[in-house]
Amino acid sequence: MSVPPESVVPPPPSEPYGGDIPAEERTWAMMAHLSALLGALVTVTFGHGWACFIGPLVIWLVKKDTMPFVNDQAKEALNFNITVAIATLVLLILSIVTFGIGLIIAIPMWVIIWIAWLVLTVVAGMKANEGVRYRYPFALRLIK
Template identity: 45%
Template sequence: MIEPTQPIAEPGIPGPEARKWALIAHLSGFLGCLIPFGSLIGPLLVWQLKKDQDVFIDDQGKEAMNFQISVALASLLCVLLMVIVIGFLLIWVVIIGAVILMIIAAIKANEGKAYRYPFCWRIIK
């Protein structure tokens, strides 16, 4: 009898390849630490290149993209609020919150569970 090379996923649970790309979509938001606008470019590239391979990748790619857009808009608002000093505090809240939520989303995606970010403006449907 021939052994399958890839583990077979249970019905309703995404396969290992789909889970891996969903995880990468969420973690690619950290590219913003390395290159300007990387937090937007990373999830966009993963989503656009892999969305046709699996419904789970498409869903989580859109979710990661929407979250990064929301974080970028919140960061822009914080920069504007730095004129009245409160922005310096709020930018740290946004950064720490984004890091924690991206890690949680990546863990959930790796488990094969669809994750929905709280406080996220879902522009891409």
């Protein structure tokens, strides 16, 4: 049995930021998370790997006033990557202060941090692309 066209009610218009998030905004939010991978890759080729927060920082500074979802997700990515950079730096300082003995703790921790960072960054990028406001399980909320 078919429904007459006049009885079909169109869906209500979607709210721009409470409901459906535009594709462009979802893409920028995804890039805010995944740009950390690019930042780390570029700086690792020069002997460092600490610049994972530069990509999210740039995207947040450029898009924070025009795209609320990107503002939220770029801040989240920025906070997480700053947290990872601080943890890495603390382990490096521990290694230096203990004249290398701290490497017994630092090296396994770096491996764990790196794997967690990689997995969580990819998951966050996928969730942001789906329009989900992703929250990392551990991050210092330095940028509010």
